[in-house]
Amino acid sequence: MSRVVKLAVIPGDGIGPEVVAEAEKVLEAATAASDVTFEKTPFSLGAGRFLDTGDTLIDDDLAAIAQHDAILLGAVGGVPGDPRLKDANIERGLLLKLRFELDHYVNLRPSKLYPGAAGPLADPGDIDFVVVREGTEGPYVGNGGAIRRGTPQEVANETSVNTAFGVERVVRYAFALAERRRRKLTLVHKTNVLVHAGGMWKRIVDAVASEHPGVDVDYLHVDAATIFLVTNPSRFDVIVTDNLFGDILTDLAGAVTGGIGLAASGNINPDGAFPSMFEPVHGSAPDIAGTQKADPTAAILSVALLLDHLGLGDEAARVTRAVEDDIAARDATPRTTAQIGDAIAGRVRA
């Protein structure tokens, strides 16, 4: 009864390959004793590929990736200000294109302050919440344009597009998640200013809430939410929010829980029509690429999300526990990327 999982691996740019190597080690360790085997296909995509070939993500890549059961991604993006990348928007052309084309409508970003992890807050309390960020709509749709570009009369617009279809499905996912957690759901938006989009989000949350009487629902404007993230982060359990607000809140959440070196994410297509994609929240950090200074923990925790998504809950739990133990044991001694990966893989095997 062995099961084969086809995994597309996109190491990407900068520290991407280094952290993905450790994530693969841990994946291997976590599933060595199981009857699951991973059939991995590497995809060379990112700024590097663009510089070599001029391509960002061509249809053939996309079609090939879509044949897989899941995707593990490191980080993409070249050196900021590289003139050769001036007109290449790797983020839009690759990362966002994958999220949109593979209908990753749930961008799942857990935030947990692990014992031993040092965040910037003096008195953080227990932090353990999940941001369910919408992944396929909002200001991310690429529906913008400019006229009279480069002149004093330029007008540049960006349109946030939101649909009841898109909002309802992610809101339903968030409520289901809240039911499995502490049964608290917070909608974050800016309804007093973005009255149409915000109004629709609010109405849909209220409607779905009536089907979940056991879930305690509240609402915060995005500005107020950032205040609570630093003054009372333990008030949150599940946050559901739009694509842009989710982007902002999860970087901040990563910072308050010890840095985005620890923040994992899943870009999920819950329907299973397309492979879901797991990636650290951090970027490619080209300034430290190749130095073995990157912390692979976020990539490793993304493997835990991947395992969970594949229904391998026990294996996922072993990875998370190994990371927790590793973080609790951390001291000031510097370790290389590989040393951290080896240590965590060792704990998973133990």
Add this chain to the structure above:
Amino acid sequence: MSRVVKLAVIPGDGIGPEVVAEAEKVLEAATAASDVTFEKTPFSLGAGRFLDTGDTLIDDDLAAIAQHDAILLGAVGGVPGDPRLKDANIERGLLLKLRFELDHYVNLRPSKLYPGAAGPLADPGDIDFVVVREGTEGPYVGNGGAIRRGTPQEVANETSVNTAFGVERVVRYAFALAERRRRKLTLVHKTNVLVHAGGMWKRIVDAVASEHPGVDVDYLHVDAATIFLVTNPSRFDVIVTDNLFGDILTDLAGAVTGGIGLAASGNINPDGAFPSMFEPVHGSAPDIAGTQKADPTAAILSVALLLDHLGLGDEAARVTRAVEDDIAARDATPRTTAQIGDAIAGRVRA
């Protein structure tokens, strides 16, 4: 050579009237010995007025307010969820209408961690920066709409409108401010996603930067900026950003510098064509209205911004110093809103 300043006073809702009363006390104390007299006109506007009359901000109010030299505002907004306010958007219809109609294109929000103020960061360092938030464009323009409202086929859009005219004038203001401060300017946007609006902001900042070779300019994506606000806030001097990002960053900045009970703001029309408006960043907090629990410090610091704007730099400095001294002397003894106002007014007079 006495000078008369016509001041429109909008106490507003909730704690607004309480904090404005203290701000007026301090204004009085700061200018008692000067040759400036304030001719004050109160305007009864806000949720209360709406409930009484059905009006939010009628043309006559606006015309009357525009006849003044400056505006002092407390806070507006009724009790959240009040069914009688369901279709009234006091924020849009009053606060944002004032900002837009009076062309308050600079929303100036200083963030300073005063000695003695307790913020949530374990190791905050020296925090002293100013956010120059664009006030008349971006996602705040009200250019949204929905079709098939309330149905499963609803589509709700919000358009962020940005003009070279609008961006250039606020960017110039920010550079001029940086020249008078520590000569560091950070543009915050999301150029990798909002490529048209972000691209225009970036090009305009780069162009104006060439006229200010002494100012050190950098760029951060909004998500990364929130990380730095909690891990290294002293890296900032002047931040220039769009209306929505500025809203988010300044609430977070308020939190890290000891709470929005201390955060002041000016909605400025630098051209002087319209009166500028000074207000605390906090809201009307109806839950504690009338209890004398509100901290009037943000309203009082808004008076310092007002004095500064009127060219009364010495008086402004006396208010700021009095607030600094008061904060440094704070202990756990609770004080009423009026006691804090009296204490600060007393220090101003001393």
